[in-house]
Amino acid sequence: MTEALRIDMIQDLTTAHNVIWSLILCMVFLVFSLVINVMIHEAGHLIFGMLSGYRFSSIECFGILLVKTARGLKLTIAKEPCAGQCVMYPGRPYSDGSFLIAGGVIAQYISSVISFCLIFSEPAPLTGLFLIINGIVGAVTATTNSIPYNGTNDGSTFADARKSFLHMEAYNKLMIVYREINLGKEITMIDERLFKHPEMPLSPISRELSLYRGMRANAE
Numbered sequence: 001m002t003e004a005l006r007i008d009m010i011q012d013l014t015t016a017h018n019v020i021w022s023l024i025l026c027m028v029f030l031v032f033s034l035v036i037n038v039m040i041h042e043a044g045h046l047i048f049g050m051l052s053g054y055r056f057s058s059i060e061c062f063g064i065l066l067v068k069t070a071r072g073l074k075l076t077i078a079k080e081p082c083a084g085q086c087v088m089y090p091g092r093p094y095s096d097g098s099f100l101i102a103g104g105v106i107a108q109y110i111s112s113v114i115s116f117c118l119i120f121s122e123p124a125p126l127t128g129l130f131l132i133i134n135g136i137v138g139a140v141t142a143t144t145n146s147i148p149y150n151g152t153n154d155g156s157t158f159a160d161a162r163k164s165f166l167h168m169e170a171y172n173k174l175m176i177v178y179r180e181i182n183l184g185k186e187i188t189m190i191d192e193r194l195f196k197h198p199e200m201p202l203s204p205i206s207r208e209l210s211l212y213r214g215m216r217a218n219a220e
Helices: 003-051 098-119 125-146 154-161 165-182 204-219
Strands: 054-061 064-069 072-077 084-090
Touching: 003 054, 003 084, 003 098, 003 125, 054 165, 084 165, 098 125, 098 154, 125 154, 154 165, 154 204, 165 204
Parallel strands: none
Antiparallel strands: 054 064, 054 084, 064 072
């Protein structure tokens, strides 16, 4: 083996080694960014909900639940874990939850813009890589969550709640039901008036209220 060929082989191995570690690093940053964006999203619901006159009930990230009780804040494990959920309940009979619903997406877009802007401050290479990944992840997940799809994301909930006063009222009732459940109440102990709502076209919100009403009837 000539000296030139041996040097070329060493360079190829070094390049492959660097590529593998770069891919691993990108995957780590990707996962870390997803976790951060879930937290930013739920914090956005919380902040914009409070600005809209809603009151804090609970916030959950990856099964870890922080709930407000009569004795103060309590950290526990959610009975039905999910990636993220922020529960706010209306502070007055009729509250417009539009900003509460859209708050998560708005917070993510703000975070993405900040990440992209910080890239121009010439950060360290690893920091710059994370900022790029975080900006992309935030923008992509916020966009996909804001486009109404099959009643399963914030875009669908926002479009549904904005249809009429009755739809927003149903949304507020659903938030109160969530609050009661997070406080540990049995479904049969929740005020049955929350499950009753004027007839309206089927929607994700009204379907979920109907689901809880059925669970209550079966439990009695």
